[in-house]
Amino acid sequence: xxxxxxxxxxxxxxVRSDRLPKPGETILGWEFKMLPxxxxxxxxxxxxxxxxxxxxxxxxxDDFLGRDLLDNLxxxxxxxxxxxxxxxxxxxxxxxxxxxxxRNMIAVAxxxxxxxxxxxxxxxxxxxxxxxxxxxxxxxxxxxxxxxIKLAHGKGTRVILNAAPAQRLPQEVFPKIDYLVxxxxxxxxxxxxxxxxLRSAERAGRRLVKMGVGNVVITxxxxxxxxxxxxxxxxxxxxxxxxxxDTTGAGDAFCGAFTAFLSxxxxxxxxxxxxxxAAALSITRVGAQEALPTRDEVLRFAGEQKFGGKx
Numbered sequence: 001x002x003x004x005x006x007x008x009x010x011x012x013x014x015v016r017s018d019r020l021p022k023p024g025e026t027i028l029g030w031e032f033k034m035l036p037x038x039x040x041x042x043x044x045x046x047x048x049x050x051x052x053x054x055x056x057x058x059x060x061x062d063d064f065l066g067r068d069l070l071d072n073l074x075x076x077x078x079x080x081x082x083x084x085x086x087x088x089x090x091x092x093x094x095x096x097x098x099x100x101x102x103r104n105m106i107a108v109a110x111x112x113x114x115x116x117x118x119x120x121x122x123x124x125x126x127x128x129x130x131x132x133x134x135x136x137x138x139x140x141x142x143x144x145x146x147x148x149i150k151l152a153h154g155k156g157t158r159v160i161l162n163a164a165p166a167q168r169l170p171q172e173v174f175p176k177i178d179y180l181v182x183x184x185x186x187x188x189x190x191x192x193x194x195x196x197x198l199r200s201a202e203r204a205g206r207r208l209v210k211m212g213v214g215n216v217v218i219t220x221x222x223x224x225x226x227x228x229x230x231x232x233x234x235x236x237x238x239x240x241x242x243x244x245x246d247t248t249g250a251g252d253a254f255c256g257a258f259t260a261f262l263s264x265x266x267x268x269x270x271x272x273x274x275x276x277x278a279a280a281l282s283i284t285r286v287g288a289q290e291a292l293p294t295r296d297e298v299l300r301f302a303g304e305q306k307f308g309g310k311x
Contacts, residue, residue: 001263002053004131004157006121006148007040008113008139009058009073009083010092011065012288019099029097035287036072037094038113039137039164042249042288046256046278047135048077050295052263055079055131057124057148058140059112061091066112076289082124086112116140121148129155132263135255137162146173160262162255163190174212179262181217181255201226202234217272219254219279227272237273240280240305249288254279257298277302 015029036045040058047054056078060066062085069091073080092113098104121128121144128134134152136145136159145161146169152159153176160179163169166186174180184195191204191211195218205216205228216228224239257278261271278298285291293301 001260001265002055002131003047003133003135003259003263004055004057004082004124004127005040005044005047006057006116006134006136006140006145007043008038008092008110008137009036009041009056009060009069010038010094010108010111010113011035011069012037012094012096014096014098016098016100020097020103020105036069036289038092039139039162039252041069041073041078042252042292043135043137043162043256043259044073044078045076045289046253046292047260049292050257050260050278050298052260053079055082055124055127057082057116057120057127059084059086059116059120061085061089061112062087063091065091065093072289082120082127084120086115089115110139113140116144118144118147120144121151125151125155128152128157131157133158133160133259135160135162135259137164137255138167139165142167142169146170149173149176152176158262160255160259162251164251166190171211174208175214178214179217179258180208180213180215181219181258183219183251184221187216187218198223198226198236202228205234206232215268217258219251225254225272225276227268229268235269235272237276240276242280242284244283246286246291247283249291250279250283252288253282253292256292260295274298274302277305 016031017029021027090111092111158178162181187204191207193204208216225237227235258275282291
C-alpha cells in the first residue's frame with residue numbers, strides 16, 4: 001500500500017499572549033513555538049504514521065526552515081525525493097498569535113508553496129503512477145493540483161482531493177476525483193447547497209456526485225461524517241465525544257487516515273469510521289503533526305469506543 005501527497009509544507013510560528021493586538025500596537029507574548037505545518041505535510045505524516053509508504057511532491061525554500069521541515073518529514077518516514085529546494089524564494093510560513101481565550105490572528109507567507117508547478121508534477125509522474133492513491137489539497141496553485149489529478153487519473157492512480165481551503169474548481173476535474181473530502185463550508189461552496197444539517201449535507205453530496213465526483217465525504221464536526229456514494233447510497237460515521245484540547249490538524253488526521261485505511265483494503269464504510277476515530281483522537285492532544293495517531297492507537301481507540309471504554 002502506497003500513497004503520494006501533493007501539498008504544502010510550511011512552518012507555523014506561534015506566539016501566545018494574553019490578548020490580540022490592535023492595529024499598530026505591539027504586545028508582549030509569554031510563549032513561542034515553531035512547529036511543522038502545511039496541510040500537505042500534515043497529511044503525509046498522518047499517512048506514514050499509519051504504516052503507509054508515503055511520498056510527497058512539493059517545494060521548500062533553500063533556507064534553514066526548509067532544511068528543518070525536510071528533516072522532520074524524513075524522520076517521520078516520508079519520502080522527500082520529489083520535494084524541491086527552491087533558491088528563488090523562502091519556505092512557506094504562518095505567523096500566528098493566539099490569545100488566552102484561544103482566538104487567533106494568522107498571516108501566511110506562502111513562499112515556495114506558490115512555486116509548486118506543473119513541471120514538478122511531471123517530474124514526479126513515475127512516483128504518482130506507481131502509487132495506489134494521490135492525496136491533494138488546495139494550498140498550492142490550482143493549475144498544479146488540477147494537472148496532478150488529471151495525470152493520476154490517466155495513470156490509474158485513485159485520487160482523493162481534500163478541497164481545503166475552500167475555493168472553486170473547474171468542472172472538468174470532478175469526474176477524475178474518486179473521493180472528494182470537504183467540510184460544511186467547502187461543500188456549500190462547491191455544490192451551491194448551503195450545508196447546515198444532515199439533510200442539507202446529503203443534498204450537497206448528491207449534487208456533487210451529479211456534477212461528476214465519484215464519491216463525496218463531508219466532515220460534520222460533532223455530527224461525525226457522511227459519505228455519499230456514486231451509486232446514491234449514503235453512509236454515516238457517528239460523532240465521537242472527546243475532551244478537545246487542540247483541534248489543529250483534525251481534518252488532516254481524518255484525510256490521512258481515510259486514505260490509509262482505503263489503501264490497505266478496508267471497506268469504505270470502515271475507512272470512514274476509522275478516519276473519524278483518528279480525527280477525534282488527534283484533538284485530545286496538542287499540536288498538528290505531534291498529535292497525529294499511529295495505526296495501533298486508532299484501532300485501540302476504535303475498540304474502546306465500540307465496547308464502551310473510556311480514554
